[in-house]
Amino acid sequence: MAAVPYTQDNWDRCKCFDCPVHSSSQCISQKMLSMGMTGRPKMAPPADMAEGMYCSQAVGKSDCNDLNGDLNCICPTCQVWQLYGLNERWFCIGGPES
Numbered sequence: 001m002a003a004v005p006y007t008q009d010n011w012d013r014c015k016c017f018d019c020p021v022h023s024s025s026q027c028i029s030q031k032m033l034s035m036g037m038t039g040r041p042k043m044a045p046p047a048d049m050a051e052g053m054y055c056s057q058a059v060g061k062s063d064c065n066d067l068n069g070d071l072n073c074i075c076p077t078c079q080v081w082q083l084y085g086l087n088e089r090w091f092c093i094g095g096p097e098s
């Protein structure tokens with residue numbers, strides 16, 4: 001597993017914004033609204049504000065604690081997951097692979 005660089009290209013590839021775990025979190029919605037973000041930001045935000053690309057060591061797991069790990073993680077459909085040879089899922093809950 002290679003470290004996942006937090007880049008605009010990888011941000012554009014990230015599927016988290018299409019994921020039921022992400023979209024069902026009120027905390028993530030509120031946090032994004034409070035930062036003036038509605039929907040998926042086109043430009044990658046600063047890593048410490050990002051709600052997406054949790055597989056990157058620069059971002060890490062979400063601060064939100066209402067993420068439902070019983071819902072499907074769609075990371076395996078993501079080019080980042082494939083390009084960097086990732087194996088795990090639910091990085092938003094568990095953090096990046098070590």
Ligand code: SF4
Pocket residue numbers: 010013014015016052053054055056074075076078079080081086091
């Ligand atoms: S592997 Fe998952 S967390 Fe990482 S960029 Fe893709 S969808 Fe986002």
Ligand code: SF4
Pocket residue numbers: 015016017019020021022054055072073074075089090091092093
């Ligand atoms: S890491 Fe997986 S479960 Fe979490 S928001 Fe991204 S795609 Fe969904």
